[in-house]
Amino acid sequence: MPSVVWFFLLIPLAVELAWVFWPAINSFWLSLTRWNGIGDPEFIGIGNFERLLSDPIFGQAILNNVIWVIGFGGFSVIVGLSLAVALNKPRRGVGFYRSAIYLPMVFSLAVTGLFWRVIYQPDGAVNAFLGSIGLGSLETQWLANPDTALYAVLVAAVWRQVGYIMVLYLAGLKGVDPTLEEAAAVDGASPWQRFWRIVMPQLSGVNSVVFAVTVIDSLRTFDIVWAMTRGGPYNSTQLLSTYMYQTSFTVLDLGYGSAIAVVIFALAIVFIITYLARAAKED
Amino acid sequence: MSTAPVLPARTDGRSTDASIAGVRRGRRGGWRFHAIMTPLSLLWIAPMIFVVFVAVRSFGDLTDRGLAALPLSIDLSGFVTVFTAGLVGEALVNSVIVTIATVFLTLLLATWAAFALSRFHIPFRRTILLVMLAGNLLPPQILLIPVARITEGLGIYDTLAALVIVQVGFGLGFYTFVLHGFMRAIPPEIFEAARVDGAGEIRTYWQLVLPLCRPSLAALAALATTWIWNDLIWALTVLRTETNFPITAALLNIQGGYVSQWNVVASGAIVAALPTAIVFFAFQRHFVSGLTLGSGK
Numbered sequence: 001m002p003s004v005v006w007f008f009l010l011i012p013l014a015v016e017l018a019w020v021f022w023p024a025i026n027s028f029w030l031s032l033t034r035w036n037g038i039g040d041p042e043f044i045g046i047g048n049f050e051r052l053l054s055d056p057i058f059g060q061a062i063l064n065n066v067i068w069v070i071g072f073g074g075f076s077v078i079v080g081l082s083l084a085v086a087l088n089k090p091r092r093g094v095g096f097y098r099s100a101i102y103l104p105m106v107f108s109l110a111v112t113g114l115f116w117r118v119i120y121q122p123d124g125a126v127n128a129f130l131g132s133i134g135l136g137s138l139e140t141q142w143l144a145n146p147d148t149a150l151y152a153v154l155v156a157a158v159w160r161q162v163g164y165i166m167v168l169y170l171a172g173l174k175g176v177d178p179t180l181e182e183a184a185a186v187d188g189a190s191p192w193q194r195f196w197r198i199v200m201p202q203l204s205g206v207n208s209v210v211f212a213v214t215v216i217d218s219l220r221t222f223d224i225v226w227a228m229t230r231g232g233p234y235n236s237t238q239l240l241s242t243y244m245y246q247t248s249f250t251v252l253d254l255g256y257g258s259a260i261a262v263v264i265f266a267l268a269i270v271f272i273i274t275y276l277a278r279a280a281k282e283d
Numbered sequence: 284m285s286t287a288p289v290l291p292a293r294t295d296g297r298s299t300d301a302s303i304a305g306v307r308r309g310r311r312g313g314w315r316f317h318a319i320m321t322p323l324s325l326l327w328i329a330p331m332i333f334v335v336f337v338a339v340r341s342f343g344d345l346t347d348r349g350l351a352a353l354p355l356s357i358d359l360s361g362f363v364t365v366f367t368a369g370l371v372g373e374a375l376v377n378s379v380i381v382t383i384a385t386v387f388l389t390l391l392l393a394t395w396a397a398f399a400l401s402r403f404h405i406p407f408r409r410t411i412l413l414v415m416l417a418g419n420l421l422p423p424q425i426l427l428i429p430v431a432r433i434t435e436g437l438g439i440y441d442t443l444a445a446l447v448i449v450q451v452g453f454g455l456g457f458y459t460f461v462l463h464g465f466m467r468a469i470p471p472e473i474f475e476a477a478r479v480d481g482a483g484e485i486r487t488y489w490q491l492v493l494p495l496c497r498p499s500l501a502a503l504a505a506l507a508t509t510w511i512w513n514d515l516i517w518a519l520t521v522l523r524t525e526t527n528f529p530i531t532a533a534l535l536n537i538q539g540g541y542v543s544q545w546n547v548v549a550s551g552a553i554v555a556a557l558p559t560a561i562v563f564f565a566f567q568r569h570f571v572s573g574l575t576l577g578s579g580k
Contacts, residue, residue, distance in 0.1 A: 001403050004484050009399035012392040012455055013411070019452025020418040023429035030428060086320065093317060100324035102571070103331070106563040107556045108513030110531040114538060114552040115334045118545055121350050125333045128351030159330065164574060171575040220422050223515040227535060244424045249519070254428050261424040272420045276413050279460065
């Protein structure tokens with residue numbers, strides 16, 4: 001094989017090894033140390049992981065992450081899939097509706113977070129809307145109230161994610177054989193039956209992709225929480241990623257932060273493999 | 284950045300045949316369809332309109348009548364503050380530099396790797412490809428601390444160069460995977476003809492492969508532009524000085540520095556959002572097909 005081809009392969013590979021795989025390996029080692037960023041890390045075995053077990057904020061972050069995966073995944077899939085089915089067939093207005101749903105996904109999560117911060121202000125749009133329809137008793141300081149903050153951030157994240165999920169399902173629906181649905185319709189199957197019995201099974205590939213992407217994205221979620229609440233109030237919106245960031249770069253407890261990163265990795269790896277297995281099959 | 288992949292771009296034009304069923308029930312379901320979709324679309328757009336309304340009101344008006352009131356007159360002092368107080372001018376320039384450099388370098392390196400892996404019998408090429416893709420799927424958290432440390436060691440911590448190289452490395456796997464798929468699909472006869480004509484590898488890459496990949500490169504570039512532009516976590520990790528911040532990180536500073544001056548915050552958010560919105564409208568087709576690249580059947 002010509003040597004120039006090795007050059008083509010090895011340069012990108014070296015960049016990725018140096019900036020992704022080497023740092024990742026380092027994190028595993030750092031998770032076994034105590035380190036404040038100055039001097040050398042001190043090896044302490046699995047001390048950091050033992051500390052995690054009795055750390056109430058870590059427990060809170062895990063719980064919040066579970067709520068996040070379910071809420072973020074559940075709502076964006078239900079809404080995204082429904083919209084994809086509704087907007088799959090060409091008819092008047094479909095282009096406009098699709099654009100409206102897509103648009104939020106081009107904003108950064110930081111911008112999305114700021115948009116919704118403005119909306120959630122005590123005298124902002126949400127409270128004004130509730131007041132105007134006679135539900136003034138529900139008004140609250142959405143982001144300052146520990147009971148509502150996580151869900152308020154979640155709504156903003158779902159608002160942005162739905163367009164992406166819809167794109168994936170629209171692409172999947174293009175691959176669904178329309179003759180099968182026609183035949184079922186002739187046989188008297190209701191639209192509901194046709195969707196669940198005929199269309200849904202043909203979307204199983206997209207479903208597994210959406211599932212993996214959602215879980216991986218949920219575990220990575222950082223920007224929007226950081227822009228809206230920084231994990232507060234009282235850690236009520238703390239996710240693993242924000243807690244990892246705070247521990248590492250605000251508190252400078254880098255060994256402990258690395259341990260949290262390792263936990264995030266361990267949770268994500270199953271879904272990464274699921275995703276890769278699919279990618280490998282298609283390749 | 285959003286995890287992207289999983290559906291190959293479909294160009295079989297099947298979307299039109301679905302219209303038969305659509306037409307048949309068209310009349311009857313038509314009004315119901317719009318009765319649901321119109322309010323829903325408006326609901327989706329409402330947050331953006333609300334933020335624009337806040338941005339074009341004066342600070343005095345916001346405090347007098349509350350955030351939720353409709354603007355009675357247009358006051359652009361929020362935007363004026365954003366630009367004159369030195370809040371975003373430099374940040375926008377930083378974002379443009381970082382985005383252009385990162386998108387260019389990532390796609391350049393990704394086409395190299397994809398070319399090598401797709402056209403030559405490299406041992407373990409499938410494994411290499413999947414490992415590269417896996418790198419892009421890792422949670423960034425597992426990389427942050429060591430990456431910050433490596434940039435310090437190299438003396439590039441707190442520079443735009445660090446932000447570029449980190450994002451190039453992290454994104455490479457995904458773009459390589461997608462481009463590899465496209466290059467595999469190029470018929471071998473074309474390469475055979477090039478070889479007979481005496482074209483070397485570099486000429487084949489430059490004059491044959493790159494032009495043939497133009498559509499997918501355009502889709503990937505549109506997508507990458509918004510991803511890189513929108514990044515926050517890498518900027519927070521390798522940058523410290525405010526004058527080096529890209530727009531996303533600068534935006535969070537505005538929020539901290541102008542607490543309760545919501546017209547300024549809203550104006551800043553709009554300024555940060557506009558470039559990606561423009562890319563989206565200009566390249567909507569590329570953008571949407573880009574999102575489904577690499578994502579299976």
